[in-house]
Amino acid sequence: MAYLVQPDYVKYVCSCGQMKPITNLYFCRHCLKIRCGFCICHEVDSHYCANCLENMPSSEARLKKNRCSSCFDCPSCFHTLSTRATMVQPRQDPASGDAKVENKQPKKMYYLSCFNCRWTSRDVGIPDQPVASGGWPERVNPFANRFAQLMEYYKAIAQQEKQEKLDKERKKFAIRGNYITLTDKTGLTGAMARNRAGMPSSESTSSAIANFVLSQATEEVEELPDDYHSREVNLKMITTMPQRLASPEWQAQQVSRLQPIARPLSVKRSQRCRQCDHNLTKPEYNPGSIKFKIELLAFYHVPEVKIISYETIKPGVTSALLLKLTNPTAHEMQIQLIQPNEVPEIEEKEEPKNIEKSLEKSLNLEKDMSWKSVVERKPTLPSAIKVNNPELTFTLAQRDDAAEYDDDSHHDTNDIILWRKSNKLALRLQLTADENAKVGLPAVAVVALQYTYRNTVPPTSTQPRDHTLYTTVTIDLGIVSQ
């Protein structure tokens, strides 16, 4: 809960240099590195409607423009619309006389209604439907026709241009300066310009170009009515900006022209480590489930640091900081506190270049690592507060859900270790603030952890199972005070 509602007091330094709370981080078991949302690759996994929890295959979602076919949102307040049923006596046709007596049964009719703002589909004159779901009239974009014409026209021009280019190449007119003008840069235009100037094009112009009607400019501009300014303004009848933009196709300006909005779908995302292309998270397919098939969160693999309490930081004064460390893994963990500058730089191992590798490179199959240069940054860590690390290696027991029912047997408490409880441990640390630390600036202490980690990936012959890993943590201790 604290991670959701409180500011992030403890932040971990991700391998890409971003600083994030542990709940926002991932841990790649294959690279043994912390990853975050910034340096991983997100992928759309499955589409679903968040209202009816119905899955939709991606091809169908594309066809339906990412909208659910049975759920609607209120165009007025964006709450979900509910289907209401009414009984309607079918209107008797006077011409048919009393021949159809059996048709007199009342019929169920359905309309949409918003329980939040009381908007109904009857308000805007949408006829009631005989079936409960689906069948609502679909609106077409008023400009769709003209748009299709434009599209056809430009496609024909692009086609013609391509053809001309081919012809040109065939005729070996290839010498062309590399001086680019704006016309060349963007294209479409050479043919258009020729067309405009009435020059004959080399090919016979296709019918799409010939039949296209250019937009006609007029001298008249739509004017406001003369008494517009003295008319009464009824704000209830004019839509707000969010209401207009909720349906970009129509952007109704009058409340009477609002239409139910088919509910946009949501997606489940899977996430992938960019370095090794392994999945970090993969959700279950069922939209109702919030579980994951793969869930490599840092919260389950990296020791968690929490602040218990701390003394106010003053320049040049040594103060105490109480931290709680937790081992979330199922294996015993050795932890040592070190200075952040003692963290060894992880050098990228230069893989031996064999013939296969160079072949890959020549075939352009080598993994694309261009993202590295823009994604990875060097974090700037504050150094005003020094943590006096104890020269001690603590052992943290594995996580054991049954442990809280046990009496703790070992109490090896001393002036550094305050208490221990199953996989948790409280530490008392001494902080020395720099004498020149400016009063009023945020006080941030930096601690680096060296911890052992047992990899649970099925071991290969070359990889060791136990690793020594490092992580750097920044701890927000309020502001430096007088």
Next chain:
Amino acid sequence: MTLYEGIALIQEKQAVVLDLGAHYTKFGFTGEAAPRCIIKSEFWCPMERRYKQVYDYNTTEELYDNLVQMLHLLYFRHVLVNPKERKVVVIESLLTTTQFRETLAKVLYMHYEVSGVTWWDTGRACAATLGVGTALVVSIGAREAEVTPVVHAAPLVHAIQVPPLGMQAVRVHLANILKEDNETELQLDDNVLEDILVRTCFVPSRTLAIQLASEGCNGVRSVVCGGAGTSVRVTGRARALAAEPLFERDRDMASLPDAVLQCLIQCPRDTRRVLAENILITGGGATLPGLKARIAHELRHLITVEPYKDQLHIKTFKFHSSPCEDNVCAWVGGAVCGGADGGGRAEPRDVYLRTQRLRDWACLLHNTPPDHHHRCP
């Protein structure tokens, strides 16, 4: 998923069109008549615990982070496609800073690994929605109005006028009038101001504007906006005069109609008449009721007075209307052109990665004639 994606592999993936405006971002697919979403250009920043504008940045790195977060929002919340291996059409102003362009390219090509990007400028994209090759595009955006002459589908860069007369100027003016009329210090949120502007304000015709200036605005109905406690009285003066900054002529002649005429003066003589008969007023600001008519009135008046009377011999002004809502005009142009060429004109990713820089009209590296002695080999 892979099963269904099989069909898509055969056909070319639809490219996405991105129009990253100062206030609103339009995003959707090529070949569609309207964007999938029009959302504010802002995102929730968990570090600063506030909504952050994309254009709110001090360093390139901050801009990079903003763009990464904004695009993540667009791709995974609204359009729901994988950015990887999909082409992008970017709609931008010709006067976008190099810093912004290069950073956006970096984010698209390297962070999201898109397969290609086509860059379209607003002027040409707007003109493309008409099908005509020559048009004078007046695009009234959030921060500035851009007057771009497009001749035979090429923008005349030297004649572009960009007065800072966008909806932001109107909004500031409206806030001032409201403050004076309500005689209190109103702390109105930008969203509230926009709401008032969009729902109550209008642009009076030229005759009415003159009449209002001499007689006062008592004839214009006032209206009360907002609910109990936070209600604001929007006077007739505020309703009618909010957009006046666009038409205020001082000695600098820096009004919007002036900018249009000055743009025409800068254009080659033989194009002036054609341009004046192919004016397209568009952009989010053009949706203000009466604005287009007022610009037409002002143009027809100004052409009869000094200094334009002697310099421009234009008799008629004709106006186009684009086949879309005004606020998405540039986007629709991008969607049409991006869809028509099938992404053939996009700069592919591997080409970008080789040099990691974009071609730009302002850069002499790309614009020096081939036989010029300054041309790099």
